[in-house]
Amino acid sequence: MDKVVLTREKETLLIPLFGKAKESTKDRPVLVDRKAVEIVSRIDYDFSSLKIPEKTNVMMCLRAKLIDNFVKDFLARDTESAAVHLGCGLDSRYDRVGNSCVDWYDVDFKEVIDIRKIFYTETDKYHLIGSSVTENGWLKEIPTGKNQYIVIAEGLFMYLQEDEIKTLLSRLKDRIGSYTLIFDAFSVYTASRVRNHPSIKKTGAVIKWGVDDPGELAKWVMGIQFIKEEYFTSNKETGNLSPGMRAAFGIANLFPFVKKAQRLLIYKVHNT
Template identity: 35%
Template sequence: MEKIRPLLAEVPATLLVPLWARAEEQKRSDPLVRDPRSAEILRALDFDFSRFSGGWMSQLGCCIRTVILDREVQRFLDAHPGSTVINLGCGLDTRVSRLSGYTCWYDLDLPEVIALRSHFFTETEQRHMIASSVLDSGWMERIMAPGPVLIIAEGLFMYFSEEEVTSLLDALARYFPKAVLLVEMLAPLLVGRNRMHDVVKNASFKWTLSDSRDFSRLNSRLHYDCEWSYFDMARRRWRYLRLIHGIGWVRRNMNNRIVRLHFE
């Protein structure tokens, strides 16, 4: 079968990193996440994934964030039957196939990403794909969400400026006034220093927050619930970093995290 070549610009091309990370994890006898679908998709793409081979921190971090998000999304769905999930910047994420209990699931990304995604996923009455920039609020009018809403922003906000993040949050608050958000936050040390990253070299890291409670500064209706540090999972696999991850400066500046927020 002829392989599919992903024709993506710098930021959209970063979707290949978590796909590779999850596929690579399937080679382990004790994978953090079981996702054979990602391995199947990877094999169907005409791309030299060996360029990521040295990125052990990204590989581990992507799998940890997958575990955290899978767990927290499923908890939300179990606690709120009839929910709608909106997955912003979905890339080639396979979560929609792994979890259950939602009424509707919307995967949203740029048109070229959705075109690629359409090779591997089909829409159903419950599963939908929207081709749009996240920053174009017109897509929000297409969401039918009579019940609770959960919004996922994984590997996304770090590529926006603070002004863009604020504008997006304002629009989300208007359209989904009681939504819960699960947001990945970048390690502050990497902002403006993407060349320090072990895999992502071309797409610029523009923004993060050192203190997740500062989200309320961006939107007064947005409230912090809790967060989960990547360093607190799979500690034996963090190699030398496990020796220093407890140091306050290291945790604040070198550590990605998943933050749970809600509008009220």
């Protein structure tokens, strides 16, 4: 067994990993992630200690599936593309997307990437970068001159300060020019309350950022354009949920305050 030792925010990468592995064993899973099943079986860790509620698990898998769908569609537009996956953890999105043309970069803390290298192998198309996303040096490893770029930040921005996110988005624009950005975000209220979630309390992670108005980001960096907001409570993937869970999500979707608690936000950052 591979011994994993992680602390605070870094330990949170085990939450979606275990969630995807657990979801993959269902008869009608929202998401199938065979790599997650493999990794969980090889890691020496008491995953039950994470105390992940079923609704949270379903939400995480819906989040991953919706991002996968968007990334697949985006990359299908042009074979000269690069994807930058910020805070990748042990996620297998590159495998799930399955695009052999994309130049893919998974970025996370060095200790996370060191663990990742046990389970993933770099190729001429798939790259691992060990660095905090708030540092500047790692950006030099991202090539310039691609026809299109997509930047993915799943389960990341809520752990950063607002100024850190602003600086990161600006640095990305300076390096690669225009890019499409997709990430999930809490509302301000949810960000203030989610610290009491059992999984967050277990890891000791600190939630630092939430946003109510998606248009707010347009004021941060010149050239940011809000494209769309997608809700976990209402999308085509909810059809795979159990009847009870589907009903719960349907009720939640009736209340804007609830459905906006956590959702996907998509932007185009223009090099202007």
